[in-house]
Amino acid sequence: xxxxxxxxxxxxxxxxxxxxxxxxxxxxxxxxxxxxxxxxxxxxxxxxxxxxxxxxxxxxxxxxxxxxxxxxxxxxxxxxxxxxxxxxxxxxxxxxxxxxxxxxxxxxxxxxxxxxxxxxxxxxxxxxxxxxxxxxxxxxxxxxxxxxxxxxxxxxxxxxxxxxxxxxxxxxxxxxxxxxxxxxxxxxxxxxxxxxxxxxxxxxxxxxxxxxxxxxxxxxxxxxxxxxxxxxxxxxxxxxxxxxxxxxx
Numbered sequence: 001x002x003x004x005x006x007x008x009x010x011x012x013x014x015x016x017x018x019x020x021x022x023x024x025x026x027x028x029x030x031x032x033x034x035x036x037x038x039x040x041x042x043x044x045x046x047x048x049x050x051x052x053x054x055x056x057x058x059x060x061x062x063x064x065x066x067x068x069x070x071x072x073x074x075x076x077x078x079x080x081x082x083x084x085x086x087x088x089x090x091x092x093x094x095x096x097x098x099x100x101x102x103x104x105x106x107x108x109x110x111x112x113x114x115x116x117x118x119x120x121x122x123x124x125x126x127x128x129x130x131x132x133x134x135x136x137x138x139x140x141x142x143x144x145x146x147x148x149x150x151x152x153x154x155x156x157x158x159x160x161x162x163x164x165x166x167x168x169x170x171x172x173x174x175x176x177x178x179x180x181x182x183x184x185x186x187x188x189x190x191x192x193x194x195x196x197x198x199x200x201x202x203x204x205x206x207x208x209x210x211x212x213x214x215x216x217x218x219x220x221x222x223x224x225x226x227x228x229x230x231x232x233x234x235x236x237x238x239x240x241x242x243x244x245x246x247x248x249x
Contacts, residue, residue, distance in 0.1 A: 022047070023148035050224050053123040062148050065166070069196045070101040072172040074188045075115045077237075081144060083191065084123065090116055093133075093143055098171040106170060106210050109168070135183060136167075142171045142185065146193070158206075158229045158238050163199040166206070189243045201243045206236035215239065232245065 071080040084093070096102055103109035108118055122129045128151040134142030137166040145168035150160045167189060171177050190203040207214040209228060215237045219225065223239035230236075 001171070015223060045151075062151065063127065063146055064132055066130045066146055069192050072192060073190050074136075074184050076184045078136065079136050079185060079188055081132040081146070081192070082135050082140070084119055084133060084143075086116060086119060087125065089133055089140070090119070092112060092140060092172070093119070096143060099172075099174075101174075101177075102170050102172075104209055105214075105234075108184075110180050134189075135164075136176075136181075140228065141173055141176050142169060144169050144189065146189075148199060154204070154206060154231070157231055158227060160204065161201060162199065164194045164202050164204050165197060165200045166204045167193075168205070182217040183220040186217055186223075190223070191246075194241075194243050194246060203237050204243040207239070208234045209237045210234075222248070 011215065021074055042243050066081055067083050069081060073079075074152050090112055093249075097106055097115050098110070099109040100109075100208045108115055108208065122131045122145070129145055129147035130193075132146065133140040134144050134145045136142070147166045147168070149155065149164040149166040150159075150162050152166060154160060154166065167186070169186065169189075176182075188200070193200055193203050203223075205218055206229070207218065215225075218237075218239040221241070223241045224241045224245075225237060227238045228235060229238050
């Protein structure tokens with residue numbers, strides 16, 4: 001599944017830099033996820049297995065230190081978010097961004113420098129957006145951006161509340177798309193946000209309205225369609241998962 005990601009955007013300026021929810025090509029996910037197939041090699045000859053070595057200490061973070069959120073057990077296997085390290089992860093993420101199914105929504109196809117600039121803007125920014133690899137059963141298989149929606153340019157186009165937390169997602173390998181894996185992981189990560197960020201009342205995403213599989217995956221993961229909004233480079237379906245309705249079927 002390729003989650004509909006927002007068009008690439010510049011590093012956020014003070015309330016700003018809008019971006020679109022992950023252009024993950026989510027398969028029209030229905031039913032239980034099928035067995036997961038390995039998605040590709042880890043990057044870097046000496047990279048330790050993802051999640052087995054401590055991540056570098058992070059600065060105080062408006063997102064309550066994503067690196068410390070820990071693993072969760074899902075129907076697809078043990079999953080964790082691992083903050084991106086350029087020296088380890090750039091080649092893999094660049095390959096994903098050059099997949100036509102991803103590039104259609106993320107707009108980051110091209111040389112490694114294109115992807116690197118997008119990642120550095122977040123890694124060296126003020127912490128309002130954290131780029132992560134999604135590691136399932138020890139294998140990196142998705143790319144995520146966890147961001148403060150109330151500090152994002154999204155706030156210029158759609159009403160947000162303090163501490164609203166946004167998600168962008170792409171599923172890296174075709175073998176992981178169309179099996180329901182995206183829906184499982186979206187629910188798991190939005191649960192993580194609500195568990196680890198007690199001040200956050202809502203998890204928000206803004207997939208491109210044309211990315212029907214992505215929108216469907218969010219809705220199956222417990223999000224509701226709140227609005228359609230014109231954002232830079234796309235018309236977005238703004239989807240919301242409310243803490244108060246977290247356990248609703």
